[in-house]
Amino acid sequence: MNQTSSSGTAETVPLAPGIEGVVADWSSDQRAFKKVPWGKAMMWIFLLSDTFIFSSFLISYMTVRISTTVPWPNPSEVFGLEVGGVEVPLLLIAIMTFVLISSSGTMVLAVNYGYRKDKVKTFIFLLLTAALGATFVGMQAFEWSKLIFHEGIRPWGNPLGAAQFGASFFMITGFHGTHVSIGVIFLIIVAVKVLRGDLDKMKPGFMTGRKGTYEIVETMGLYWHFVDLVWVFIFAVFYLW
Amino acid sequence: MAHAEGQHHAAAAGHHAPAAGEAHVEGQQHPLGIYFKIWGLLFVLSTLSYLVDYFHVQGYLRWTLIIIFMLLKAGLIVAVFMHMLWERLAMVYAILLPPLLLLVLLAIGAGEADYTFLTRTTFFGKANAAPAAPAPQQPQRPQPAQKQ
Secondary structure, X not given: OOHHHHHHHHXXXXXXXXXXXXXXXHOOXXXXXXXXXXXXXXXXHHHHHXXXXXXXHHHHHHHHHHHOOOOOOOHHHHOXXXXXXXXXXXXXXXXXXXXHHHHHHXXXXXXXXXXXXXXXXXXXXXXXXXXXXXXXXXXXXXXXHHHHHHOOOEOOEOOOOXXXXXXXXXXXXXXXXXXXXXXXXXXXXXXXXXXXXXXXXXXXXXXXXXXXOOHHHHHHHHHHHHXXXXXXXXXXXXXXX | OOOOOEOOOOOOOOOOOHHHHOOOOOEOOOOHHHHHHHHHHHHHHHHHHHHHHHOOOOHHHHHHHHHXXXXXXXXXXXXXXXXXXXXXXXXXXXXXXXXXXXXHHHHXXXXXXXXXXXXHHHHOHHHHOOOOXXXXXXXXXXXXXXXX
């Protein structure tokens, strides 16, 4: 199937800009999301649903934190690291934040080189992104084990203060970490497809009969940036609050 | 052959005329410079929000700064890294407007939690609810929960 034809008659009719364009797009035949590959639109809709999941977690965290009469453990101290005998507050989390932002940067480069059909560079940046993601997960594993084994924090209680701290922490960061881990796996899969030339040959992927194009790198990028986006909110409301 | 080529904003080697490319399914390709600028900006904003904690900024100033930096970072990521800036408005609205509903959930949650806190302090009292472990370790930080 020729994918270009999926945009149908729009080939000849110029698309209206602005609000007029919104009305025209939504009231048009065939598809509302013009100039966007279907995979990207679907990824956005998935991310929208994921937004609601993470927001529900963060809002319920807010609710238990406001309603508890027991002092909340101070994240600044709980997540501090000792460097050369000096306790630096929140150091681990700050490093994790920078690692994740860097991975977003390398991802954006991968997408860019993908559209230039630069296989090797795309592959390198995808792999670099995956490596940074894996580093992030590794640091999170370190953080979890520190909290579980040294601080005695459990989902049902902890010696530092409010019992809800553990439940919120493990639920929110656990879900986010799972997203990062899944992202790392898919980054590696996409990287291999790029290097092998699957996308140049338009070989279909394993879950679809559609032809593979470099758009999948951008779709992958959307997921990855979303993971970074969620971390921005977790960092602000869980760690800095 | 499908046109997966990006919209070449700069003088990159596009091999179809800009007018013809208008209605194709297009990828997002932009000059690298903007990505590096945003990347740097995200680093700066993250450092700033870390410094808020590092220098123990407290009270309303703390929440204001944290939320401003958070929203700026989120906005930059969505707009530039996720290319929302260049998408058609029909999709931008479809994706970005629904999350506003969450503000309702946020308001309900905050209201309900305040009420729960009130009833807990009224009927159980603060003294009974003290943790078994050592006393609260952060006298410098007012209990943020009540600040809402």
